[in-house]
Amino acid sequence: MTDDFTLDSIQEDALKEVGNIGAGNAATAFSEVLDRKIEIDVPSVQIIPLEDVSTITGSEEDHVAGVLFNVTGQGPGNILFIFPSESIKYLVKVVMDKEIEPDEMGEMEVSLLKELGNILSGSYLKSIGDMTQINMIQSIPGFSYDMAGAILSSTMISASKTGDNVLLIETEFMDGERKIEGYFFFIPQLESLKIILNSLGFDNNG
Amino acid sequence: MGNEEIRIKMAEYHVAKPPHVLVTLGLGSCIGLALYDKYSKVSGLIHYMLPEGNGKKNTAKYADTGIPFLIEEMIKLGAKKRNLVAKIVGGAKMFSFGDENSVMNIGQRNAKAAKKILKKEGIRILAEDTGADFGRTMRFYTDTGEVKVTSYKRDELII
Numbered sequence: 095m096t097d098d099f100t101l102d103s104i105q106e107d108a109l110k111e112v113g114n115i116g117a118g119n120a121a122t123a124f125s126e127v128l129d130r131k132i133e134i135d136v137p138s139v140q141i142i143p144l145e146d147v148s149t150i151t152g153s154e155e156d157h158v159a160g161v162l163f164n165v166t167g168q169g170p171g172n173i174l175f176i177f178p179s180e181s182i183k184y185l186v187k188v189v190m191d192k193e194i195e196p197d198e199m200g201e202m203e204v205s206l207l208k209e210l211g212n213i214l215s216g217s218y219l220k221s222i223g224d225m226t227q228i229n230m231i232q233s234i235p236g237f238s239y240d241m242a243g244a245i246l247s248s249t250m251i252s253a254s255k256t257g258d259n260v261l262l263i264e265t266e267f268m269d270g271e272r273k274i275e276g277y278f279f280f281i282p283q284l285e286s287l288k289i290i291l292n293s294l295g296f297d298n299n300g
Numbered sequence: 301m302g303n304e305e306i307r308i309k310m311a312e313y314h315v316a317k318p319p320h321v322l323v324t325l326g327l328g329s330c331i332g333l334a335l336y337d338k339y340s341k342v343s344g345l346i347h348y349m350l351p352e353g354n355g356k357k358n359t360a361k362y363a364d365t366g367i368p369f370l371i372e373e374m375i376k377l378g379a380k381k382r383n384l385v386a387k388i389v390g391g392a393k394m395f396s397f398g399d400e401n402s403v404m405n406i407g408q409r410n411a412k413a414a415k416k417i418l419k420k421e422g423i424r425i426l427a428e429d430t431g432a433d434f435g436r437t438m439r440f441y442t443d444t445g446e447v448k449v450t451s452y453k454r455d456e457l458i459i
Binding site for chain 1: 309310311312325326327328329330349350361392394395396397406407433434435436437452453
């Protein structure tokens with residue numbers, strides 16, 4: 095078995111479709127919670143070399159909120175949300191009708207972000223589970239408000255044990271004209287990726 | 301202090317001499333290890349992610365392949381191994397889930413790996429700023445051997 099794993103364009107499209115459906119369900123759930131119409135941008139599926147991971151959301155030193163879920167079951171991996179500062183302010187305003195600086199986040203604001211992450215992650219995994227018949231269970235959320243580079247790199251480590259690249263399915267959310275900058279990463283372990291592709295009809299030698 | 305920052309990303313290393321500043325941003329559970337020979341001023345910084353590579357090739361990603369490799373590169377640039385000293389930064393636990401999980405303790409394991417390997421190489425550790433639950437940026441000044449650690453949640457620290 096090789097650590098190098100490349101996706102051909104058909105597999106990539108299949109994963110994009112999985113990501114699309116998952117994200118669509120997540121957007122619906124998001125809309126319900128925020129009581130606004132939320133749409134998603136077409137998700138991108140990327141296999142990214144590890145050294146590029148820390149700057150996916152911008153500078154490594156940007157302060158962002160990270161909500162992390164461990165995924166266990168038949169398709170283990172991680173789900174990570176990154177909410178940059180502007181998005182935190184926006185979400186707190188919309189849901190709690192409060193103006194805050196992200197540095198001042200208290201327990202309630204942290205709970206809000208964790209709960210949003212929970213809802214989005216739950217609906218995403220459910221739809222992937224329905225599509226692939228793979229059982230995936232999410233943990234309770236972990237939270238960090240810190241440098242993007244530290245959060246991203248620490249999360250990617252478990253995925254990176256099986257190779258030098260990481261698969262990311264990245265989704266962006268739109269509230270009308272306004273883009274809610276938020277990054278949603280589905281990071282399956284290499285074996286899980288193979289199981290997912292397999293269940294979509296691809297054999298494991300792809 | 302020195303100028304001309306050289307940025308080192310995750311799973312990378314670099315060797316340099318003054319007036320350069322070796323910088324790595326956003327250390328989470330990774331370790332930034334600085335090695336210094338104050339006589340030749342040869343400096344090295346590696347940002348590694350995991351303790352062991354199990355024979356894999358990507359040297360700077362792992363402590364067990366990366367640290368010896370860094371030492372070799374510094375010797376090529378004129379350092380003497382017996383003069384080398386070390387400073388270790390990072391190895392945080394960024395997320396807590398309430399239940400301990402060895403993957404999430406990777407920061408501690410990474411810090412331990414540095415100490416084990418440095419001991420084996422006979423290199424003294426002058427200072428460390430590791431653990432806790434916050435990200436760090438590390439600046440290694442090759443002219444003085446000083447390491448400046450900046451974090452969002454804590455005042456600047458010079459070690």
